[in-house]
Amino acid sequence: MNTDKTQSQAVSSGWQYQWQLFLVALAFFTRIPIPKETPFTTERLNHANRYFGVIGIVVGLLISSVYLVSSILLPASVAIALAMISGLLITGAFHEDGLADVFDGFGGGWTVESKLNIMKDSRLGTYGAAALFMGLGIKWVTLIELAKLNPLLPAYAFIVVHSLSRVAAASLIFSYPYVRADQDSKVKPLANQQTRSDLQILLGTAIITLLVLPWPIAIMLAIITLLVRQGCGYWFQRQLGGYTGDCLGATQQLAEIAGYLTLLAIATHYHF
Template identity: 75%
Template sequence: MSTEHQTQSKSSLTESGYRYQWQLFLVALAFFTRIPIPTSTPFSTKRLNHANRYFGVIGIIVGVICSLIYLLFILLFPATIAIGIAIISGLLITGAFHEDGLADVFDGFGGGWTVESKLNIMKDSRLGTYGASALVMALGLKWITLVSLADINLYLPIYAFIVMHCISRVAAASLIFSYPYVRADQDSKVKPLANQQSLLDIGILLTTGILVLSILPLSLALSCLITTILIRQSCGYWFNHQLGGYTGDCLGATQQLAEITGYLTLLTFANHYHF
């Protein structure tokens, strides 16, 4: 009886420990990227609820892949082309998940007058003028900023890809803990992430961001942290003012804006310190 009880306890501990964390990571990987995971991975609303804790880790993976693509193509082409290909690879890996959110937010906020009309426009799969303009400006600003970093030091885009893809996702996911979810429909992108968040979720999320920032010089890390917090707070206020909360598209827009701000912060720092 004692042996059976110990076996059950050990199994339960494993399920709630490393194995469960691995399953949450795989669920996050499947939800936020196009990277395939084993079909045997158990999926449930509960797991998806808590998968946001690994949003920053997913950002690291995307950033590393973009960096490897950049390193490969910088051997063959000028930095302007290598960075363009790396950005495209990021779009393919994520399925332009966050870029879609950015476009929807600008379409909705630009064309809607009431909360209901804004939400309806954001839900519409068609791309409007505001959204298209936001996408062009965002992608163009990413490209020109990363090219400028490469002009200073060919290795700076590597730091930019890894760090900014991570902390921008941490900023976006952290909004879940601060604002109400406002879309009531069942087919939204992020509704499963809008319920039952825990302190462990936010703890793992924030720790990931802090650890990644630690690879930067202290003054640069603090600058990136401050600008990311400012963007996060500004986006949260903006969404709350416009909608009374956030939607999945709002999280995607926050990620994009925080990523771009991170690149600009790194470029400003690099221009002044010439490293």
């Protein structure tokens, strides 16, 4: 009897800990409020990366809801714009900021130190503004084209691609060293020791997400996302010798764009 009770308490405690890790990830990557009593430590943030793909699903579902409701009364182009705006508000443009900072740093810096210093600067430069403008623009146009083929496609795309792109970004933590001139960076705790369970849950989320798609499309989307992930990792390694928090944000954005383009290319030639 006592043994059963102890095991039950252990399972309950385990699920509670996982729920708290999810809430930490939710608070870190979105503006969605969580209970104030949720315990937060750098160790919990370190292991919360396992749920970054799940956060993508949550964000994707919220954005899709805005799109579907808006499309009832408004043209698809406006509904998509409103959905994208809602995404920026939900995440606080967290990843878009990383994209802009990376292009500013890599475009304007000549040494690793100068690139890191530029990326740390809160001001937006020409390279970053151009990357941000073109990134948002190509997402909007691609999603409009998807809506023309099937009004429901953008809703599916939001959910699947937001999840996969975050898995791609978070997975870089397991493969490359963290580099940062500013040791107080808020992303630094994520660079500490990762466990096999963290990676398994992260990749498991991607696999589950892909199951909603026909297998040929799922395979193609997985390959493209992996290629973007590998390309970004190689790019960051060459430029900095590793990654920063901004690099993770840039990877998410580039993988998101690539995901939408992949789905559009497939949908243009094959009905699904």
